[in-house]
Amino acid sequence: MSDDHHEKHYIKIYKVLLVLLAVSIVGPEVAKFTPPTLSKYIILVTAFGIAFVKAYMVAKNFMHLNIEKPIVHYFLATCLSFVVLFFAATSPDVMKQDGSNWVKDYDFPTLQASCCQQNNAADCKLAGLQIEDQDAYKTKIRCVQCLGIEGYPETAKECKAQFKAAKTAALNMTKAPSGY
Amino acid sequence: MTKPIATTREASGTPTGRLAVWWVIASEIVIFGGLLAGYLMHRLGHPEWVAHAANTNVWIGAFNTFVLLTSSLSAVLAHAAAEKGNGPKAANLLLATTFGGLIFVIVKSYEWTYEISHGMTITANGFWAFYYVAAGLHALHVVAGMVIMIIISVAARKGRELQRVELIGIYWHFVDLVWIFLFPLLYIAK
Numbered sequence: 001m002s003d004d005h006h007e008k009h010y011i012k013i014y015k016v017l018l019v020l021l022a023v024s025i026v027g028p029e030v031a032k033f034t035p036p037t038l039s040k041y042i043i044l045v046t047a048f049g050i051a052f053v054k055a056y057m058v059a060k061n062f063m064h065l066n067i068e069k070p071i072v073h074y075f076l077a078t079c080l081s082f083v084v085l086f087f088a089a090t091s092p093d094v095m096k097q098d099g100s101n102w103v104k105d106y107d108f109p110t111l112q113a114s115c116c117q118q119n120n121a122a123d124c125k126l127a128g129l130q131i132e133d134q135d136a137y138k139t140k141i142r143c144v145q146c147l148g149i150e151g152y153p154e155t156a157k158e159c160k161a162q163f164k165a166a167k168t169a170a171l172n173m174t175k176a177p178s179g180y
Numbered sequence: 181m182t183k184p185i186a187t188t189r190e191a192s193g194t195p196t197g198r199l200a201v202w203w204v205i206a207s208e209i210v211i212f213g214g215l216l217a218g219y220l221m222h223r224l225g226h227p228e229w230v231a232h233a234a235n236t237n238v239w240i241g242a243f244n245t246f247v248l249l250t251s252s253l254s255a256v257l258a259h260a261a262a263e264k265g266n267g268p269k270a271a272n273l274l275l276a277t278t279f280g281g282l283i284f285v286i287v288k289s290y291e292w293t294y295e296i297s298h299g300m301t302i303t304a305n306g307f308w309a310f311y312y313v314a315a316g317l318h319a320l321h322v323v324a325g326m327v328i329m330i331i332i333s334v335a336a337r338k339g340r341e342l343q344r345v346e347l348i349g350i351y352w353h354f355v356d357l358v359w360i361f362l363f364p365l366l367y368i369a370k
Contacts (some may be wrong), residue, residue, distance in 0.1 A: 006260050010253060010256050010260065014249065014250070014252075014253040017249050018249065020287055021242065021245055021246060021249065022261050023240065023362065024244050024363075024368065025251070025368075026366050035307065037216065040326055043368065043369065047364035047368040047369065048364050050333075051360050051361050051363070051364050052219075054360045055220055055357050055360050055361065058252065058353050058356060058357050058360065059209070059353075060252075061256075061355045062252055062255070062256045062353045062356075063349075063350050064350070068194065068202075069192060069193045069194045070354060071192050071193070071199075072194060072199070072202045073230055075202070075206050076202065076205070076206050076209065078206075079206040079207070079209040079210050079213075080213065081212075083209065083210060083213030083214060084226075086213075086214055086217055087217040087220070087221065090218075091221040091222065091224075094221045094225045095221055095224055095225040100187070108228075110365060112228070127228065128226055128228060128229070128305055128306055129228060130231075130305075135299060137298050137299050137300075138299060141232060141235070144234065145228050145230035145231045146228075148243055151358070156234070
């Protein structure tokens, strides 16, 4: 391949990468208008599937890993396998609620109900939820975290509307009264 | 002036300098891989984090992805110029890559300033802790790459040590590659 061909090839790869970037942004936006079961797969493929394709293209065409000596592939693969081992060995402890001779004393729905209905600070903290606060921004996060619980809306859209109202009210409060 | 030994010898079939860069990347795979694996397992185990993740700005993340992809193109074109022995062109393209890194860091600073001023601090929640550590560690790598590129471009402009243009390029592409995964994990998954 001549030098000019090399440059043209790199620019072509760059253009493909930009198209893939656009798909990874548009995909999840489109997924918002599809049923939840379908949207999960659309996001998985368009965001994460495409991330792997982009990474492969960069490694192959820009880093020239495809023409590198096998020893480089071996130690990169070894390090990657350590990451997989780390995930496989520790993720059950984080993600599972119980196992052989152990139960995690962490019942999220109960903690969530206690936090959202009674604003129990200890339970909010344990569940990683936002404590009720006067700050308008925190009001929005708390509302989304308590969706579906008595006294809270069913959708995040309603939370957004509440957030806007709280923010406007907070702004009005900071303004000096007329004639002051 | 005698050349550094890394540019004149090779034992494995890969020049020692380039092999060293691959070793750096191998260790970075464990560092970033471990961090992202930790984030992934916690994110899957804490569905409530979605309320926090909903506050990251997709468009800012997408713009920074565009900037890094573009800077990767200039880095690989700098490599192509160095292969042809065109030092000044390689140096200019490396500086263009550095400029891309600068834009990335400026955008990141703006983004973080907004988030921190709105209560989204590193101690706010587990999500934000991972967000700042992962994106912060990545930004540190961007800054380190920029400094190294400026140093290499000075020599490259004089037509010296052109093999280093490829080495910093490999590192820069890896930094780009990490962001390719950080973008969907921190900005798109909501």
